[in-house]
Amino acid sequence: MSQSVLILLDQAARAAFEQLGFPENFGKVTESDRPDLAPFQCNGAMAAAGFLKKQGEKANPREIATQVSEILSSNSAIADIEIAGPGFLNITPTPDAVSGRANTLFSDPRTGAQNIDPKTIVIDYGGANVAKPMHVGHLRSAVIGEAIKRLLRFRGHNVIGDVHLGDWGLQMGHLITELEDEQPDLPYFYADKAGDYPDASPVAMDDLARLYPAASRKAKEDPARMERSRAATAELQAGRPGYRALLDHFITVSIASLKKGYGSLGVEFDLWKGEACVDPLIPGMIDELRAKGITEESDGALIIRVDDESEKKDVPPVMLLASSGAVLYHTTDLATLVDRKSEIDPDLILYVVDQRQALHFEQVFRGAVKAGWYDRDQLDHLGFGTMNGKDGKPFKTREGGVLRLEDLVSMMRDAATTRLEESGIGQDFDADERADIADKVGMAALKFGDLQNQRTTNYVFDPERFTAFEGKTGPYLLYAAVRIKSLLRRAADEGVRAGEIKISHPSESALAMALDGFDRALAAAESKYAPHLVCDHVYRLAQSFSRFYTDCPILKNDVATEVKSSRLALAELTLRQLELGLNIIGIEVPERM
RNA sequence: GUCCCCGUAGCUCAGUCGGAUAGAGCAUCAGAUUCCUAAUCUGAGGGUCGGAGGUUCGAAUCCUCUCGGGGACGCCA
Numbered sequence: 001m002s003q004s005v006l007i008l009l010d011q012a013a014r015a016a017f018e019q020l021g022f023p024e025n026f027g028k029v030t031e032s033d034r035p036d037l038a039p040f041q042c043n044g045a046m047a048a049a050g051f052l053k054k055q056g057e058k059a060n061p062r063e064i065a066t067q068v069s070e071i072l073s074s075n076s077a078i079a080d081i082e083i084a085g086p087g088f089l090n091i092t093p094t095p096d097a098v099s100g101r102a103n104t105l106f107s108d109p110r111t112g113a114q115n116i117d118p119k120t121i122v123i124d125y126g127g128a129n130v131a132k133p134m135h136v137g138h139l140r141s142a143v144i145g146e147a148i149k150r151l152l153r154f155r156g157h158n159v160i161g162d163v164h165l166g167d168w169g170l171q172m173g174h175l176i177t178e179l180e181d182e183q184p185d186l187p188y189f190y191a192d193k194a195g196d197y198p199d200a201s202p203v204a205m206d207d208l209a210r211l212y213p214a215a216s217r218k219a220k221e222d223p224a225r226m227e228r229s230r231a232a233t234a235e236l237q238a239g240r241p242g243y244r245a246l247l248d249h250f251i252t253v254s255i256a257s258l259k260k261g262y263g264s265l266g267v268e269f270d271l272w273k274g275e276a277c278v279d280p281l282i283p284g285m286i287d288e289l290r291a292k293g294i295t296e297e298s299d300g301a302l303i304i305r306v307d308d309e310s311e312k313k314d315v316p317p318v319m320l321l322a323s324s325g326a327v328l329y330h331t332t333d334l335a336t337l338v339d340r341k342s343e344i345d346p347d348l349i350l351y352v353v354d355q356r357q358a359l360h361f362e363q364v365f366r367g368a369v370k371a372g373w374y375d376r377d378q379l380d381h382l383g384f385g386t387m388n389g390k391d392g393k394p395f396k397t398r399e400g401g402v403l404r405l406e407d408l409v410s411m412m413r414d415a416a417t418t419r420l421e422e423s424g425i426g427q428d429f430d431a432d433e434r435a436d437i438a439d440k441v442g443m444a445a446l447k448f449g450d451l452q453n454q455r456t457t458n459y460v461f462d463p464e465r466f467t468a469f470e471g472k473t474g475p476y477l478l479y480a481a482v483r484i485k486s487l488l489r490r491a492a493d494e495g496v497r498a499g500e501i502k503i504s505h506p507s508e509s510a511l512a513m514a515l516d517g518f519d520r521a522l523a524a525a526e527s528k529y530a531p532h533l534v535c536d537h538v539y540r541l542a543q544s545f546s547r548f549y550t551d552c553p554i555l556k557n558d559v560a561t562e563v564k565s566s567r568l569a570l571a572e573l574t575l576r577q578l579e580l581g582l583n584i585i586g587i588e589v590p591e592r593m
Numbered sequence: 594g595u596c597c598c599c600g601u602a603g604c605u606c607a608g609u610c611g612g613a614u615a616g617a618g619c620a621u622c623a624g625a626u627u628c629c630u631a632a633u634c635u636g637a638g639g640g641u642c643g644g645a646g647g648u649u650c651g652a653a654u655c656c657u658c659u660c661g662g663g664g665a666c667g668c669c670a
Contacts, residue, residue, distance in 0.1 A: 034613065043612055050650080061650090085613050086650080129670075169670050275670095301668050313596045314666085322668040329670050358597065359665055385598075385663090392662085423632060453606070456598065458663075460605065469632035471618045472606090479632050487629055536607075539617085550625090550634045571629095593632090 004112065004516045005093050005101050006031065006040060008077055013042045013089070016071040020064070022048045027068075029091065031517070038082065038090035039513055044068070045087035061087030095503045102501040102512040106569050111577040112519050115156040122160050122340055123149050125352035126262065126269065129166035130254040131175055131208035134261040134405035136395050136461075137354075140384050143450050143586065145352035146267045147531040148382070150584045155526055160344060163258070165274030167251055168332050173233030174215035175208065175250060176243055177225075182211070188242035197242065201249035205257040208250060234326050237279070247276060264409050266443065266586050278335035282327055285335050286320060294370050299323060306366035315359070318367040333364045334371075341373055348378055350529070355383030355456060382529050385458035387450070395461050412442035415467040416475070423469070426593055437593045442467070444474030444587045451585050452535040472539050474587060480542035481582070481589040483549070484575040491555060491568050498572050499565030507544075507551040511570060514544040518577055522584075531585055538581040545574045 003011075006029060014027030026044030033041065045065035052059035065087040072081050072089075077097035082090045105112045125145020127138050145161070153159045179202070180189050186202055203211070219226035236243040255272055262268070286302070289295050294304050300323030307315050318330045340346060351361055361381035368374045389395045397403045403411075417438040420426060426434050449466035453459040469475045491497075503509050521537035524530070553559050554567040579589060 033616090037613090041613090046612065046650080053650095088613060166670060171670075298667080303667070315596090316667050319668055324668080326668080328668065330667095332670095355598070356664060357670090360670090363667095383598085419632090425630090425632070457606085458599080462605075465605070465619070468619080473618085475632075476618095479630080483630055483633085490629065532607080536617090543617095546633060547635090549629080550631095553629070555629050593630090 002104065004519065005077070005097055005513065006516065006520070008097070009040055009042075009075075009091055009093065012072055012075050012077070013044070013068065013091075016068045017044055017048065019071060020048075020067055022051060022064075026051070032090065034090070037084065038080070038092045039509075040091040040093070042068075042089040042091065043087075045083075045089065049087070065089055095509065098509050098512050098516075099501055099503045101516055102503065102570065102573070105512075105515055105518075105577075106498070106501060106573045109576075111573060111580060112516065113154065113522055113580070114519050118156050118158050119347040120158045120160075120344065121152055121348045121350065122162060122344060122346045123152070123350045123352065124162050124164045125149070125350075126163040126258075126267070127353060128163055128254075128258050128262075129171065130250050130274070131171065131212045133205070133209045134258065135402045136387055136405065136408055137402070138261075138405060139265075139408065139446075140387060140450060141352050141354070142262060142265055142267045143447050144382070144384055144455060144531060146265070147447075147451055147534070147585045148350065148352065148529050150586065151522065151525055151531065151534065154580070154584055155522060160271060160346070161269045162271040162273055163262075163269040164336065165251070165254070165258075165272070165276075167247065167254075168237070168275035168279065168327070169329065170229060170233050171212060171216075172236055172243075172247055172250070173229035173231070174219060175211050176232045176236065176246055177228045178211040178215035178218075179203065179207075179246070188246045190242065197245040201253050202246075203249065203253065205253055208253065230324065230326070234324060237327055251276065261405050264406065265447075266588070273336075273339075275332040275336070278332055278339045279327075281335045281338055282331060285338050286331075289320065289371060292371060295320065304367050304370060306363055306370060315362060315366065318363050329360065330364055330367070333360075334367055337364070337368045337373060337379075346378075348380070349374075351379075351381045353381065353383065355385055357381070358383050380529075382455065384455045385453075387461045388458050390460060390462060392460070409442070409446070411463060412446045412467065413438050414442075415463045416441035416445060419467050419469065419475070420593075429592075437590050440588050440590050441475050441478060441593070444478050444582075446474070447586050448474030448477065448535060451531045452539075454532050455530060477538055477542050477578070477582060477587070478589055478593065480545055481575060481578050482591075482593050484545070484571050484578070485589075485591060487554065487571055488568075488575065491564075494555060496555060496561075496564050496568055498569035499562060501566045501569045501573075502562070504563075505548075505552050507548040508567070508570060511541075511544040511548040511574065514541050515573060515577055518581070534581055534584050538578060538585070541574065541578055541581070545571075545578075 010029040013029050014024040017027040018024040026048050027042060028044060029040050029042045031040060032038055045061040045068060048064045049059035049061035062083060065083045069081045069083060069089060072078055077093050078091060079094040080092040084090055123145060125141050127141035149159050149161045187197055215229060219229050236247060295302055301319055302321040303317035303319055305317045319328045320331050322328055340349060358381060365376060365379040369376050386394050395403065420438060426437055445466040466473055467475060469479060503512055517537060521533055525533040552567055554564060582589060
């Protein structure tokens with residue numbers, strides 16, 4: 001059976017409504033709100049009655065429901081169809097239909113997930129800056145972006161992930177001037193020297209992490225210090241060789257450190273481009289924008305007006321050049337769009353960046369549309385909320401500082417270790433394996449805790465809750481998966497093999513229907529760029545499996561061979577889908593725990 | 594001042610192109626184990642969906658107003 005049971009029923013119901021002279025969309029079938037009555041429902045009869053009333057005809061929704069159910073009752077996939085209340089149709093599929101579908105899913109390596117028409121998509125995420133060590137603020141962009149990238153890739157799209165480093169602004173001026181104060185004798189600062197600089201970086205990541213905040217703090221208090229940073233930024237952007245050479249060192253050193261940080265999260269980028277990469281494109285881009293006549297001078301700055309008079313809200317202009325002549329955030333983002341157009345020509349570009357930058361992207365997107373480079377629907381900002389502490393304010397360490405990412409990761413690992421020790425799990429495993437399990441449990445806790453929330457809302461970070469093995473958590477999901485692995489090992493030992501699935505128990509049926517919802521969950525997650533819908537699916541799947549596992553013995557002695565085979569196939573199928581789903585949200589499952 | 598997000602059970606959150614008795618998880622209480630991993634499962638209690646109007650046969654969901662929390666608003670990124 002090549003279609004999901006729900007789609008089969010949906011198509012049948014739509015045809016029935018159409019046959020009765022109604023718009024076919026009244027036949028929409030959904031998973032039931034009342035699973036105690038039936039797995040599926042259709043509410044179209046009420047809508048159809050309203051439709052007739054508007055045309056001045058008399059209408060009784062229950063009568064319409066009766067007519068629909070008469071048409072549908074001949075459908076071989078439907079075991080039962082009942083009318084409830086004002087005209088709800090409650091539909092129960094036959095066990096054969098469910099079994100047939102389950103066998104199809106079993107024979108499909110993708111367990112029912114469709115491959116859709118591929119688009120070329122660039123996803124810009126990570127949010128890292130040169131010289132700034134990774135901290136909790138970088139977590140969400142990395143984790144959410146990675147999940148969306150994997151989701152889109154799994155759906156069949158050609159997806160290119162770009163970290164898009166922040167390496168071209170005032171922060172570079174801060175670093176250069178602060179380093180000059182510390183080590184004025186470095187050759188990079190000789191105004192007349194060009195081209196011949198040491199290969200080795202004069203600074204390590206720790207130095208950068210120290211220099212930037214120091215400079216930033218001084219500049220805030222001292223306008224003259226700020227002016228030096230601005231001047232250095234302008235000189236860098238004008239191409240001063242010593243500064244450019246320093247920037248290259250900063251970038252190299254930072255990327256090495258960032259790769260480690262993102263690596264610890266299981267996040268990988270295809271492109272490590274940054275703002276500096278598009279610098280050469282900027283003069284030509286500005287010429288082109290001028291030639292198009294969409295720029296204007298305003299208070300000494302070069303801008304593009306993107307305000308729409310017909311709207312109530314006012315959108316400030318795109319700032320191309322500051323009055324100092326310096327390039328700004330808008331400029332490099334626009335130039336990056338030009339670069340991506342010529343290098344990749346994507347159908348869609350997604351930015352996984354903090355919700356607070358929504359206006360910035362609105363401005364840049366409008367600028368790119370006004371320039372004629374993209375259609376508005378090719379550009380999307382996927383904003384997200386902040387990670388808060390239990391006090392509801394952005395997460396801080398006990399001392400009130402910003403928590404570094406590596407400390408966050410080890411905090412989760414430690415919490416996982418403690419949990420594992422408390423419950424005596426894996427005590428007879430060797431130290432390496434126990435450490436590996438703690439890593440995976442901690443990471444699953446962290447990622448699931450983050451991704452299960454709707455993207456745009458703020459959420460409360462609570463390591464205690466996230467690492468719990470009970471409830472809607474990452475560790476619970478790992479447990480469910482590991483338990484199946486253990487079962488399969490045992491089955492292999494006993495020589496039991498998976499066979500044809502025949503649904504006989506309600507818990508088997510519920511599990512099969514949960515499995516059948518995979519493609520729907522992925523499609524919904526894609527359409528909203530919402531990883532939490534993938535989380536919901538895998539959680540419901542794990543729950544359905546746990547119930548099945550409790551209710552339906554598999555390898556026990558008194559179970560008939562074909563029942564063993566059928567249930568083992570369901571377990572194998574569940575594991576495969578669970579791992580596919582967990583992989584999308586970036587969670588790895590250990591072999592045992 | 595303009596705009597954006599949020600307000601749902603004691604807590605943390607789903608649900609918002611209108612549909613039945615508003616769902617999960619935690620916590621609380623009551624059960625289940627000759628156990629294939631109980632790190633599990635079953636059941637119960639717990640709600641003026643911030644508030645007030647309106648549209649509708651029907652509103653957490655749509656419209657208007659309002660209260661509360663967070664955030665963004667031309668030369669930082």
